[in-house]
Amino acid sequence: LSAVPYIGNTLVQWIWGGFSVDNATLTRFFTFHFLLPFIIAAVTMIHLLFLHETGSNNPLGLSSNTDKIPFHPYFSYKDLLGFYILLLALTSLALFLPNVLGDPDNFTPANPMVTPPHIKPEWYFLFAYAILRSIPNKLGG
Numbered sequence: 689l690s691a692v693p694y695i696g697n698t699l700v701q702w703i704w705g706g707f708s709v710d711n712a713t714l715t716r717f718f719t720f721h722f723l724l725p726f727i728i729a730a731v732t733m734i735h736l737l738f739l740h741e742t743g744s745n746n747p748l749g750l751s752s753n754t755d756k757i758p759f760h761p762y763f764s765y766k767d768l769l770g771f772y773i774l775l776l777a778l779t780s781l782a783l784f785l786p787n788v789l790g791d792p793d794n795f796t797p798a799n800p801m802v803t804p805p806h807i808k809p810e811w812y813f814l815f816a817y818a819i820l821r822s823i824p825n826k827l828g829g
Contacts, residue, residue: 793806
């Protein structure tokens, strides 16, 4: 952003909230991160409102006067029914059978004196773990 002629450095300082990345930068990016979904939802609602008022344009220029089924009473209730069934299933699973989907290794009693042999990092750290395991010396890794 600082490569933009004339106003680049001013834009960078305005976005950062100072001359360097600091607490003001974190606050601004957190606020932007929090508000962005609401802004996207509002723009989507405005788009749907205008689409509902004017109708969709046909790129071929042909008028299609076919019988249309309105979305709201039919598909909205169908989606709400599916949402309630999913919510009921997830709530009953969480309340009545909370340990069904748990990892079996989480149910073994902990021994603070022994590190379990099955511990390994997540898949995105396996390359670094393999590099560390390939060095046999304790001083080297």
